[in-house]
Amino acid sequence: MDSLVAVEKEIDKALDLFENFYDGVDQNLNKAIDHLVSIINDLTKIESEQTFKLSADDSISMCKEQVRELIKHYSDKHKDLHANISKIGKAIDKNFVADYGNMSHVNLIDTVEKKMHLNEAICEHLLRSGHLEVCDTLVEEAGLVKKIDEDKKRPFVQMNYILNKLKEKDVSPALEWCQINCKELKAISSNLEFKLHRLRFIQLIQQGPKAQLEVLKYSRNFTQFANDCHKEIQRLMGSLIYLNSGLENSPYSCYLGAELWEEIEEEFTKNACKLMDLPVECPLDVCINTGCRALPALVNIVQVMQQTQCGHILSKDELPIEIDVGQNYRFHSVFSCPILRQQTTDSNPPMRLICGHVISKDALTKLNNSGKNRIKCPYCPMEQAPGEAKQMLF
Amino acid sequence: MDDMKIIEHSTLKVPYEHLNKLYRNVHKTIDRDCSSINQSMNQIDKLAKSADLGQKSELLASLSSLVEKLHQVKKRSIEMRNQEKDLIEILKKRVNNLKDHSSSDLTTRKLFFKNRLDRILIDYFLRNSYYLSAESLAEKAHLKQMTNIDVFLIEKEICESLESRETQRCLNWCIENKSKLKKINSNLEFTLRQQEFIELVREQKCLEAVHHARKYFVNLNPDQLVDVQKSMVLLAYVKCSDSLCNQELLSDSRWTYLIGLFKQENYKINQIPEQSALETILQSGLSALKTPTCYQKVTAVFNHNCPVCNPNFNQIAKPLPFAYCSNSKLIDAYTGEAINEHNQPMMLPNGHVYGYNSLVKLMSENDGKIRCPRSKETFEYGEVQKVFIL
Numbered sequence: 187m188d189s190l191v192a193v194e195k196e197i198d199k200a201l202d203l204f205e206n207f208y209d210g211v212d213q214n215l216n217k218a219i220d221h222l223v224s225i226i227n228d229l230t231k232i233e234s235e236q237t238f239k240l241s242a243d244d245s246i247s248m249c250k251e252q253v254r255e256l257i258k259h260y261s262d263k264h265k266d267l268h269a270n271i272s273k274i275g276k277a278i279d280k281n282f283v284a285d286y287g288n289m290s291h292v293n294l295i296d297t298v299e300k301k302m303h304l305n306e307a308i309c310e311h312l313l314r315s316g317h318l319e320v321c322d323t324l325v326e327e328a329g330l331v332k333k334i335d336e337d338k339k340r341p342f343v344q345m346n347y348i349l350n351k352l353k354e355k356d357v358s359p360a361l362e363w364c365q366i367n368c369k370e371l372k373a374i375s376s377n378l379e380f381k382l383h384r385l386r387f388i389q390l391i392q393q394g395p396k397a398q399l400e401v402l403k404y405s406r407n408f409t410q411f412a413n414d415c416h417k418e419i420q421r422l423m424g425s426l427i428y429l430n431s432g433l434e435n436s437p438y439s440c441y442l443g444a445e446l447w448e449e450i451e452e453e454f455t456k457n458a459c460k461l462m463d464l465p466v467e468c469p470l471d472v473c474i475n476t477g478c479r480a481l482p483a484l485v486n487i488v489q490v491m492q493q494t495q496c497g498h499i500l501s502k503d504e505l506p507i508e509i510d511v512g513q514n515y516r517f518h519s520v521f522s523c524p525i526l527r528q529q530t531t532d533s534n535p536p537m538r539l540i541c542g543h544v545i546s547k548d549a550l551t552k553l554n555n556s557g558k559n560r561i562k563c564p565y566c567p568m569e570q571a572p573g574e575a576k577q578m579l580f
Numbered sequence: 581m582d583d584m585k586i587i588e589h590s591t592l593k594v595p596y597e598h599l600n601k602l603y604r605n606v607h608k609t610i611d612r613d614c615s616s617i618n619q620s621m622n623q624i625d626k627l628a629k630s631a632d633l634g635q636k637s638e639l640l641a642s643l644s645s646l647v648e649k650l651h652q653v654k655k656r657s658i659e660m661r662n663q664e665k666d667l668i669e670i671l672k673k674r675v676n677n678l679k680d681h682s683s684s685d686l687t688t689r690k691l692f693f694k695n696r697l698d699r700i701l702i703d704y705f706l707r708n709s710y711y712l713s714a715e716s717l718a719e720k721a722h723l724k725q726m727t728n729i730d731v732f733l734i735e736k737e738i739c740e741s742l743e744s745r746e747t748q749r750c751l752n753w754c755i756e757n758k759s760k761l762k763k764i765n766s767n768l769e770f771t772l773r774q775q776e777f778i779e780l781v782r783e784q785k786c787l788e789a790v791h792h793a794r795k796y797f798v799n800l801n802p803d804q805l806v807d808v809q810k811s812m813v814l815l816a817y818v819k820c821s822d823s824l825c826n827q828e829l830l831s832d833s834r835w836t837y838l839i840g841l842f843k844q845e846n847y848k849i850n851q852i853p854e855q856s857a858l859e860t861i862l863q864s865g866l867s868a869l870k871t872p873t874c875y876q877k878v879t880a881v882f883n884h885n886c887p888v889c890n891p892n893f894n895q896i897a898k899p900l901p902f903a904y905c906s907n908s909k910l911i912d913a914y915t916g917e918a919i920n921e922h923n924q925p926m927m928l929p930n931g932h933v934y935g936y937n938s939l940v941k942l943m944s945e946n947d948g949k950i951r952c953p954r955s956k957e958t959f960e961y962g963e964v965q966k967v968f969i970l
Binding site: 187189190193194197198200201204205208211212215216218219222223225226229230233234235238239242243246247249250253254256257260261264265267268271272274275278279281282283284285286287289290291292293294295299300301303304306307308311312315317319320323324326327328463464465466467469470471472473474475476477478479480481482484485499500501502503504505506507508509511513515516517518519520521522524527529530531532533538541542543544565576577578579580 | 582583584585586587588589592593596599600603606607610611613614617618621624625628629632633636639640643644646647650651653654657658661664665668669671672675676678679681682693694697700701704705708709710711712713716717720721851853854855857858859860861862863864865866867868869871872873874877878879880883884885886887889890891892893895896899900901902903904905906907908909910911913918919927931932933954965966967968969970
């Protein structure tokens with residue numbers, strides 16, 4: 187943030203100086219023009235030879251001085267402004283890292299195939315964010331016509347339509363969708379339909395006493411949820427008391443918050459993606475968010491490694507430092523053997539000892555190198571035979 | 581150091597370079613105007629010193645023309661003032677836009693990140709010549725001012741002219757940016773002249789080719805000399821169409837090389853990084869998310885949400901390093917919940933591990949017995965063994 191402040195300071199300074207400079211130039215030019223015009227007028231009037239010569243000489247030498255001053259000011263002062271402009275450039279260089287700090291090492295997209303994969307991923311992102319025309323243009327320009335056809339687009343188009351309607355606080359398309367997919371939603375025990383009905387109910391209550399009959403009629407929709415959500419239904423029916431005076435000053439004012447609408451959009455996206463077997467968050471988004479989070483730490487390491495000439499971090503098997511991606515972005519279990527500090531794989535699986543502690547198979551083999559068929563757990567006094575360890579599957 | 585410092589350098593540097601370029605042009609114009617005014621003034625001075633009534637009209641005429649000149653200079657200076665001011669304003673607008681990165685309001689921040697991804701995509705589109713997509717996205721996302729589309733549109737024109745085997749536009753560009761290209765020791769102009777020579781020989785205009793060489797192959801450094809020697813051999817083999825040397829110099833790939841070289845130099849002098857932001861960030865992101873499970877080194881339940889398991893990114897992330905993990909991070913295979921001290925790991929007799937919460941859930945769904953979601957075998961709670969992960 188302070189990096190932006192520093193750059194902004196220089197920019198503002200430059201703006202001021204430029205303003206002053208050009209104001210000055212304008213003034214000087216106007217003065218010179220006026221002076222010259224008056225000289226012309228004076229000389230035109232003169233008829234006598236003598237006065238003409240004197241006048242001409244006098245006024246023109248004065249004018250010459252003025253014009254010289256003007257030229258000097260124009261050129262020199264503009265030259266001075268260059269210092270301020272280069273200060274802006276220096277502020278940018280000082281406060282920002284150029285060239286991504288030499289992070290870019292591998293040419294990631296080096297084959298036509300990989301480019302196609304990346305373009306496909308970008309198309310998915312564009313479809314999810316509702317930029318359908320941009321996706322179509324990209325499909326044409328990048329030659330993806332076969333890969334991204336109507337079938338692929340349809341679910342996203344529908345999803346975007348429903349989400350846009352939800353943004354306008356219209357729940358009917360979403361409810362329609364729920365009714366069509368009722369069975370599947372039940373299978374994933376989703377209460378999306380109930381939440382949508384709830385929002386509509388609250389909308390009707392906000393219309394005041396004239397909607398009384400409609401509200402009561404609408405509440406019949408809750409019957410199907412009587413078993414699962416009876417507590418919430420009780421609360422909703424209770425809020426009817428405030429039909430006349432409005433919910434704003436009632437204990438039920440929480441129903442008026444915008445969070446409910448934001449929550450329903452998220453809930454709908456989650457359910458729709460689950461039903462369609464799609465990832466909840468666009469893969470490109472996840473990668474970019476993680477990448478931005480990881481960049482500062484990685485750039486630091488690259489700088490350090492450059493000094494010790496260990497090669498670039500992206501050419502190694504494993505990153506040199508741990509990046510905390512956050513619990514939301516942990517998709518697979520990773521077991522790191524506490525003894526050998528290696529990640530376990532199928533060829534080197536985690537093994538549970540009798541005492542309950544877990545180490546990798548390689549570590550187990552190392553502990554057994556004396557061949558005595560008796561090993562002691564590294565973490566407690568329990569002894570056992572190596573064959574008694576059980577392979578685990580996370 | 582935060583990610584904004586790393587990603588947004590060129591966002592600010594490119595308009596700064598434009599400002600610099602404009603400043604230099606403005607200064608040239610100012611110098612020209614000043615010297616012309618000076619000239620006129622000196623003339624008038626001379627006239628005035630030796631003037632008599634007879635030359636009055638001449639003197640008055642020169643004075644009027646000077647006034648006319650000053651008016652024009654004034655008009656030009658207003659134009660230049662607006663131009664310089666506009667460029668500085670663009671810079672200021674971008675700085676203001678970037679301030680949203682650290683805004684205290686979550687919605688503003690979310691919008692900033694969304695716009696950032698769109699900007700990164702627009703930059704990627706421009707670099708790969710998907711100009712229509714870039715313009716379309718810039719319009720839809722209202723980001724035209726934050727992108728460097730104009731630099732790429734100029735590049736587009738020149739690349740198109742190079743593709744149609746025309747060198748003039750590119751040469752004009754080289755002359756325009758002569759000083760900057762010299763600073764980076766660019767070989768572009770020489771390579772263009774060499775290509776012109778080759779084209780002349782291809783059309784069998786050998787005498788013209790020799791004239792061309794005499795004119796342009798001057799002041800060469802040792803590497804360029806070697807290239808010239810190779811091209812000169814072409815003159816000898818001009819009738820012989822299938823000799824080895826001809827194939828290399830006459831091939832179309834030289835034009836592709838030229839286009840690539842031009843793009844490279846264009847990026848350098850405009851302070852645009854060589855690799856796109858998208859690729860750089862993807863490298864870091866994919867690497868940080870890459871686990872052996874994504875590449876079938878570990879048997880596990882397929883997780884839809886993992887981007888690296890997504891077929892598109894799976895191919896792309898193959899050459900990247902795996903993420904480094906110093907402590908075990910486990911998630912439950914049934915519910916996806918984290919397994920930690922609040923949700924302790926339990927092992928079934930078949931070796932599968934689940935969190936305690938999942939076991940509770942499984943028991944409630946199956947009359948107090950545990951049915952392993954993966955192997956479908958049923959177990960009693962008593963058969964479950966506790967596991968200690970350090």
